[in-house]
Amino acid sequence: MMATLSTDISDTRDGPWGQTKVLTALLVTALALILAKAIGILPEWLNRIPEAAIPPTAQVLDAIFNFIQNDLGLIYVTRFIAEGPLEFLLDTSANLLEGKRRWPYLGPIPWSAIAAVAAVVGYAVGGWRLAALGAGTFIWTAAIGQWKIAMQTMSVIVVAAPLAFLLGLVLGIAAWKYGWFERLLKPILSVLQTLPFFTYLLPAVIFFKVGPTAGAVATITFAIPPMILMTTLGLKKVSPEVIEAGQMSGCTRWQMLRHVYVPAARTEVLVGVNQVIMLCLAMVVLTAFIGMPGLGAKLLAMMGSFKLGRSFEIGVTIVLLAVTLDRMSKAWVLKQPVHFERGTPWWKRHQISLVALGLFFGFTLLAQVFPILAEIGRKQHLSQGKEIDVVIKSFLAIDAIKGTTEWLRWFLNVKVLIPFRNTLLAIPTPAFILLVVSFAYWVGGRKPGIYAAIFFTIVAFSGWWDRSVITLYTVISAVALATMIGIPLGVVAARSNRWSKSILLACDTAQTFPSFIYLIPAIMLFGVNDVAVVFSILIFAAVPLIRYTIIGLSNVPPEMTEAADMSGSTRRQKLMSVQFPLALPTMAVGFNQAIMFAFFMVIIAAFIGTQDLGQELQRTLAGTELGKNFVLGLNVSLMALTFDMAISSWAEKRKRALGLD
Amino acid sequence: MSASAPVISAKNVWKLFGPSPESYLKSLAAGRSFDEIRADGYIAGVKDVSIEVARGEMLVIMGLSGSGKSTLVRCFSRLHDITGGTIEVDGQDIMSLTERELIELRRNKMGMVFQSFGLLPHRTVLDNVAFPLEMRGQDRYDRRERALEVIKLVGLEGREEYFPRELSGGQQQRVGIARSLAIEPDIWFLDEPFSALDPLIRREMQDEFLRLQEMLGKTIVFITHDFDEALRLADRIAIMRNGAVEQCDTPDQIVMNPATEYVAKFTEDVDKARVVHAKGLAKPVNGHALEGAPINGGSTIHELARVLVNDKRILLPVANDKGVVTGVLERDTALNVLLGAE
Numbered sequence A: 001m002m003a004t005l006s007t008d009i010s011d012t013r014d015g016p017w018g019q020t021k022v023l024t025a026l027l028v029t030a031l032a033l034i035l036a037k038a039i040g041i042l043p044e045w046l047n048r049i050p051e052a053a054i055p056p057t058a059q060v061l062d063a064i065f066n067f068i069q070n071d072l073g074l075i076y077v078t079r080f081i082a083e084g085p086l087e088f089l090l091d092t093s094a095n096l097l098e099g100k101r102r103w104p105y106l107g108p109i110p111w112s113a114i115a116a117v118a119a120v121v122g123y124a125v126g127g128w129r130l131a132a133l134g135a136g137t138f139i140w141t142a143a144i145g146q147w148k149i150a151m152q153t154m155s156v157i158v159v160a161a162p163l164a165f166l167l168g169l170v171l172g173i174a175a176w177k178y179g180w181f182e183r184l185l186k187p188i189l190s191v192l193q194t195l196p197f198f199t200y201l202l203p204a205v206i207f208f209k210v211g212p213t214a215g216a217v218a219t220i221t222f223a224i225p226p227m228i229l230m231t232t233l234g235l236k237k238v239s240p241e242v243i244e245a246g247q248m249s250g251c252t253r254w255q256m257l258r259h260v261y262v263p264a265a266r267t268e269v270l271v272g273v274n275q276v277i278m279l280c281l282a283m284v285v286l287t288a289f290i291g292m293p294g295l296g297a298k299l300l301a302m303m304g305s306f307k308l309g310r311s312f313e314i315g316v317t318i319v320l321l322a323v324t325l326d327r328m329s330k331a332w333v334l335k336q337p338v339h340f341e342r343g344t345p346w347w348k349r350h351q352i353s354l355v356a357l358g359l360f361f362g363f364t365l366l367a368q369v370f371p372i373l374a375e376i377g378r379k380q381h382l383s384q385g386k387e388i389d390v391v392i393k394s395f396l397a398i399d400a401i402k403g404t405t406e407w408l409r410w411f412l413n414v415k416v417l418i419p420f421r422n423t424l425l426a427i428p429t430p431a432f433i434l435l436v437v438s439f440a441y442w443v444g445g446r447k448p449g450i451y452a453a454i455f456f457t458i459v460a461f462s463g464w465w466d467r468s469v470i471t472l473y474t475v476i477s478a479v480a481l482a483t484m485i486g487i488p489l490g491v492v493a494a495r496s497n498r499w500s501k502s503i504l505l506a507c508d509t510a511q512t513f514p515s516f517i518y519l520i521p522a523i524m525l526f527g528v529n530d531v532a533v534v535f536s537i538l539i540f541a542a543v544p545l546i547r548y549t550i551i552g553l554s555n556v557p558p559e560m561t562e563a564a565d566m567s568g569s570t571r572r573q574k575l576m577s578v579q580f581p582l583a584l585p586t587m588a589v590g591f592n593q594a595i596m597f598a599f600f601m602v603i604i605a606a607f608i609g610t611q612d613l614g615q616e617l618q619r620t621l622a623g624t625e626l627g628k629n630f631v632l633g634l635n636v637s638l639m640a641l642t643f644d645m646a647i648s649s650w651a652e653k654r655k656r657a658l659g660l661d
Numbered sequence B: 001m002s003a004s005a006p007v008i009s010a011k012n013v014w015k016l017f018g019p020s021p022e023s024y025l026k027s028l029a030a031g032r033s034f035d036e037i038r039a040d041g042y043i044a045g046v047k048d049v050s051i052e053v054a055r056g057e058m059l060v061i062m063g064l065s066g067s068g069k070s071t072l073v074r075c076f077s078r079l080h081d082i083t084g085g086t087i088e089v090d091g092q093d094i095m096s097l098t099e100r101e102l103i104e105l106r107r108n109k110m111g112m113v114f115q116s117f118g119l120l121p122h123r124t125v126l127d128n129v130a131f132p133l134e135m136r137g138q139d140r141y142d143r144r145e146r147a148l149e150v151i152k153l154v155g156l157e158g159r160e161e162y163f164p165r166e167l168s169g170g171q172q173q174r175v176g177i178a179r180s181l182a183i184e185p186d187i188w189f190l191d192e193p194f195s196a197l198d199p200l201i202r203r204e205m206q207d208e209f210l211r212l213q214e215m216l217g218k219t220i221v222f223i224t225h226d227f228d229e230a231l232r233l234a235d236r237i238a239i240m241r242n243g244a245v246e247q248c249d250t251p252d253q254i255v256m257n258p259a260t261e262y263v264a265k266f267t268e269d270v271d272k273a274r275v276v277h278a279k280g281l282a283k284p285v286n287g288h289a290l291e292g293a294p295i296n297g298g299s300t301i302h303e304l305a306r307v308l309v310n311d312k313r314i315l316l317p318v319a320n321d322k323g324v325v326t327g328v329l330e331r332d333t334a335l336n337v338l339l340g341a342e
């Protein structure tokens, strides 16, 4: 007894005792501030940071950017890249895919030829099902009359994805090779991964001129981080014996890298490729906001004019493209080389490539004879946009449906969202910061607490406090609702193997959809307002929550649940006292992801009309206020990082404590 | 270089793992034990080892897991840079080699086989075996020809186009062996090559390995944690513990005269009659009057059991494989070994 007591005390030097004290102090101060405001004795400078005290960060940043851009002449370098090699690549792909009048003046490639090649590639990596998916996607795109805009999107992806892959690979190798570089890169990467996409767009526009080049640059920058991380991870995992075998074979350093390390890290590198492709697709769609043509721009226009049928069709195209790209690249990761027997003739070894080539040229020739195989014109396509419009609108007009959505809209807005928002806005800034710090400290411990204090203080002094609070309010409301829906759903699904499998598959698929897609149902159901924003974030954020709840619960070791069964616990007791505690660290990862997704989505959803940072960010896109754009983006990033740090730290500590590593 | 000069000669070799091993070794008091060094925050992977490997000899390094076997061999091939002492390979101090020279040494003189094979998963059997040849820039046809030759040698004909994943463990290790032999190395390192295999396959691979060695006559450093395997294969056995070599001697000597208690524990359960050879037990002739037919010095006591029991002579002449009498065996001593009576 004594022994356990003493270890308890020594263990908790900065644990519960110290923690409780600090927490109490933080919360009491916060409450005192709030009370003071309520009874009207709080001086205004303690309520909100006075304008005069806010440093002109945006202007300073503008000056710095100007200096780099003009005085250092960086703009000439970037413009050179933009107008030189990058534009050349983009023009080439645009010529081939959509027939833009540029070198090599060959395109556009007939849609039927591309669909045929997609089918062969699908077959090669994953058999008939992927062949059908590949062909089906491109046939649908052509038949529905979206070929041209889809190819505008694809022509950026086919340039951006390989470049992001190469850059990520090189940087990943450098980070693996040089410890200092990795230490330098890590914090930058975590900021980059939480920075809203719009923050990438404006510098891209300024430094790389408006148009596809800027879109491609922003997309590439956004897609690089996961490639870097996967590359380093893969290289670190190469088995020591494989490395030694390479050394004993007399490899030089370059040979080691080229013939041993990179091939042995193949799986992780290819997973990186998959992520690069998916991010590129998601981002290229978003470049619609700087006026880049393509699926995203069309979708934006259709949603803006409330043409639900067409929006829906474009949504289907984007989803099909996403699923096809994802499944094919994943199948490629899993595909293991299979040998040919000795003496297999040349044409048999390259059978698949030959078939692909044959079909490609065959369809290209056929298309000269039957123009419909080259291009499906305005009059011929099968789009049912108007009809679907009518169907959706009459469905939404059914009394029961209309009643429900309107009641929900009213209830959420009037009873939940607005009161919550007003409460948050009423809290004095210092008290708000203290509350966030207590949360981070309570959940994650000292370090996340300190970072929370620093990050939120920076936000407070950025001059965009109220909008930041509104952003946070949207995120919290959406994630709270998503938790209430997602976790019970996950729990129910985890009960049966069959259910968890199909729901996991659905979640995996849903995660490959570009975020933009989630706006479509939200707008359909709720129109253009706060509720639609929260709803779109909610479904976007519910996906990882459901996913990780199922994963967490089904990964509880069977011995433990069996032990609970043998102790005669009911299903409920087993869930509450065995499964949940063990699954919680994994579920926390899902919760964390949900919050990150929400921060990402809230900025995009801003175009529906919110008064948060996202809206301001989107406004900057029209101008050249680089400094302001950056400050806004950084605010989002800092808030997201605060939660990320606290929750990941909790999950890690918990996992270690449970010995689940 | 004379024929008797050792191929590998290690003197007072140390390999310490820890924050700053060199300066720690300098300040290290003589006679500090493994555990005391560990208490200082260092692991003595190799602790003051001096050992020589003669040309054409098979030295087996034996010891429990973590005793420093792999580390020692990696010092020989300079996969690890040693902390103290010297290692000479063919009279050349390997720590003084430049990166380029080291690469040349490995490309031309050394081959190594690994416990979990260390095959490159994305290359076929043929390409794996040809890998060292490719690295040293041999042209395509040459290396293909040579690779096919070694693949045939290890009995993998017809599997050239397979990928490692498509082979069984034993077959994968054959690939590892073929790869290590492709450059025709003088020195062959094998780090527990058969430990990952099932017992039956292991036995088969040992036979195969002995056949190869008979044919190739390489200088071999073979690592194992299996004492029976060591006894089966070795010319000499070095027994390691906590980074140090406890005893390095012929199997006969290790079994008959274990130097330390630790070694003795290994030999306890060994059927000595099956290990000890007549010549290992024989004494010098020294003027004894010998009569009758000599027995073969290369046979184990167990193989000689019938002779030993039936013969009536007190002293038996022992001859080498050319029939020349080289020693004398006391029949009683031999019978004691046979009956396990010491």
Ligand SMILES: Nc1ncnc2c1ncn2[C@@H]1O[C@H](COP(=O)(O)OP(=O)(O)O)[C@@H](O)[C@H]1O
Pocket (backbone or CB within 6 Å): B017, B018, B043, B044, B045, B063, B064, B065, B066, B067, B068, B069, B070, B071, B072
């Ligand atoms: N790279 C390393 N860093 C630190 N310690 C090591 C390293 N390699 C080996 N060791 C330690 O050295 C000791 C000997 O290891 P090793 O030579 O692999 O043993 P064996 O091959 O006999 O099983 C072990 O205690 C091991 O933990």
Ligand SMILES: [Mg+2]
Pocket (backbone or CB within 6 Å): B069, B070, B071, B191, B192
């Ligand atoms: Mg070992």
